[in-house]
Structure formats: structure tokens, C-alpha cells
Amino acid sequence: MLKYKSSLAKPEKNLNRSSVWAYIFCAPFIIGYFLFSLFPIMYSFFISFFDWNGVGDKLFVGVKNYITIFTRDPLFYKSLTNTLLIMLMSTPVEIILGMLLAVVLFNMKKGKSFFQTANFLPYITTPVAIGFIFAYLFDWNNGYVNLVLIKIGILHEGIYWLQEPATARMVVALMIIWKYLGYFMTIYLAGMTSIPEEIYEAAKVDGANPFKTFIKITLPLLKNITAFLLVTSVIGGLQMFDEPSLLYSWGERSYVGGPDNSVLTVVWKFYNDAFKSDSMLGYGSAISFSLFAIIIVFSFISYRISAGKEV
Numbered sequence: 001m002l003k004y005k006s007s008l009a010k011p012e013k014n015l016n017r018s019s020v021w022a023y024i025f026c027a028p029f030i031i032g033y034f035l036f037s038l039f040p041i042m043y044s045f046f047i048s049f050f051d052w053n054g055v056g057d058k059l060f061v062g063v064k065n066y067i068t069i070f071t072r073d074p075l076f077y078k079s080l081t082n083t084l085l086i087m088l089m090s091t092p093v094e095i096i097l098g099m100l101l102a103v104v105l106f107n108m109k110k111g112k113s114f115f116q117t118a119n120f121l122p123y124i125t126t127p128v129a130i131g132f133i134f135a136y137l138f139d140w141n142n143g144y145v146n147l148v149l150i151k152i153g154i155l156h157e158g159i160y161w162l163q164e165p166a167t168a169r170m171v172v173a174l175m176i177i178w179k180y181l182g183y184f185m186t187i188y189l190a191g192m193t194s195i196p197e198e199i200y201e202a203a204k205v206d207g208a209n210p211f212k213t214f215i216k217i218t219l220p221l222l223k224n225i226t227a228f229l230l231v232t233s234v235i236g237g238l239q240m241f242d243e244p245s246l247l248y249s250w251g252e253r254s255y256v257g258g259p260d261n262s263v264l265t266v267v268w269k270f271y272n273d274a275f276k277s278d279s280m281l282g283y284g285s286a287i288s289f290s291l292f293a294i295i296i297v298f299s300f301i302s303y304r305i306s307a308g309k310e311v
Contacts, residue, residue: 048289086172094233116186
């Protein structure tokens with residue numbers, strides 16, 4: 001019996017030692033996460049209840065910053081409207097074109113890798129380069145878009161693409177579509193390759209044409225992927241910042257919000273209020289957490305719409 005007990009005690013010691021080493025190996029990540037992620041988030045929420053410029057003393061104002069955002073700051077509502085409009089202009093196009101491109105590439109016999117790489121390249125292009133390219137392409141005087149449209153006779157004179165509110169939003173939406181279309185296509189293509197080939201063969205035997213096969217088989221089986229892309233697009237769209245800000249950071253167009261603040265997004269407003277114009281860190285933190293709440297609401301709505309009755 002003594003030997004039996006001692007043999008049981010050794011595994012317990014080894015188990016305790018392995019548990020200690022597990023905590024030791026996890027410690028760097030936990031400490032780093034707390035210092036660089038969790039603590040900044042908690043501190044940002046804390047200072048959202050203060051009037052503070054980052055240098056002087058903090059003045060406690062309670063929920064005044066949040067009340068100001070939703071009752072006395074019309075620019076916040078305009079920035080939210082701009083964000084939603086640009087998102088509505090870009091997200092459906094990304095989903096539809098991404099799926100159609102995936103279908104074309106899935107059925108392509110030659111050159112599939114080349115076209116897949118060519119469509120994915122904009123996604124890994126730096127935002128600064130994208131902003132410069134589109135600022136140059138849609139320039140009123142020297143932009144290639146106006147030059148080509150005038151040369152083929154569609155226009156008699158150039159359009160001020162980046163100086164008019166409606167066209168400015170269109171250009172930003174086009175930037176987003178151009179950048180993320182390859183990503184949508186790749187995700188859909190991965191989903192299509194996971195569909196068993198036997199299903200398509202059975203549809204051919206039953207006499208289904210390609211259109212019916214796409215509607216009755218491909219679309220329903222890609223429903224979860226569409227829901228994922230829609231939710232992530234809503235989350236990313238509400239956090240839009242790089243595209244409009246970099247488009248209006250070159251030369252004479254270097255000003256916040258674009259023409260008549262037509263492309264001012266919520267994150268751009270947060271950045272401008274918190275760090276650039278007035279250094280209102282407390283108010284900027286309140287904007288960021290208000291946006292967090294809005295993202296949760298819109299993500300839930302988009303997920304319910306895309307997933308349907310199964311949720």
C-alpha cells in the first residue's frame with residue numbers, strides 16, 4: 001500500500017510542475033495583453049468621463065461628453081451618416097462582385113492563379129499608396145479619369161470629383177471596393193472549393209443548368225460565408241478612416257472631412273477631436289465608446305439579416 005500511494009504522489013507533483021510551466025509560458029502574452037490592450041481600453045473608458053487635454057488636470061464631467069455627442073454635436077451625426085452612406089455604396093458591390101469573380105475563377109481552366117493574384121494584390125497594397133493613386137487618378141486637372149472620359153467623348157470638360165460631396169463619397173467607395181474585392185473573392189473561392197464535387201455532379205445528372213446550380217446549390221451553401229463577410233464589413237466599415245483621410249492628405253486637398261465634410265467618418269472625427277485640432281482626449285474617448293456601442297448594434301442587425309431564421 002505504501003508503494004502504491006507513493007506512485008500516485010509522483011504524477012501529482014509532475015502535474016503541478018507542468019501547470020506552473022504553463023502559467024510561465026502564458027505570462028508574457030497575458031502581461032502584454034493587459035499592458036497594451038486591456039489597460040488602454042479601460043483607461044480610455046475612464047477618461048471619457050473627464051474633460052482633459054492630455055496635459056493639464058482632469059475635470060470630472062460625468063456623462064456630459066456622451067450627452068454632448070448625441071444632443072449638441074451635429075457633426076457627429078454627419079460623420080455617422082457619411083460612414084453609413086459610403087458603407088452602403090461599397091459593401092453590396094463587394095459581396096456581389098466578389099461572389100461572381102469567385103464563380104468565374106472557380107470554373108476557369110487556365111490562368112486561374114494569375115487572375116487570383118492580380119485581384120488580391122490591391123488588398124495587400126499600403127493605404128498610403130492607394131490614397132495617392134486615387135488622388136492622382138481623379139484629379140480635376142491632370143487626372144487620367146477625366147482625360148479618358150473627355151477623349152472618348154463622354155465629357156466635354158473635367159468633373160471636380162474630389163471637390164463635390166456626392167462624387168467624393170463615390171471615389172471613397174470605389175477605393176474601398178478596389179481594395180477589398182480580392183479579399184471577398186478569395187473567401188468565396190475558399191468556400192466554393194469546400195463544397196463536395198458530388199453535389200455538382202448530381203445536379204448535372206438531373207439536368208440543372210449553370211444558373212440553376214448557382215442559385216440552388218452554390219448560394220445556399222455559401223450563406224454562412226456571406227453572413228461572415230457582411231458582419232465583418234459592417235464592423236470594418238464603421239471603423240473607416242484610412243481611405244478618406246489619405247485621399248485628402250495631398251496638396252491643396254489636405255483638409256479634414258473633404259468638401260463640406262462629406263467624407264468625414266466617425267473615426268476621422270474622433271482622431272481630429274482627440275489628437276489634432278482641440279486635443280479633447282476625454283471627448284474623443286466618449287466618441288470611440290459611442291462608436292463601439294453603434295458597431296455592436298449594427299453588427300447584430302446585419303447578422304440577423306444575413307443569417308435569417310436560423311439565429
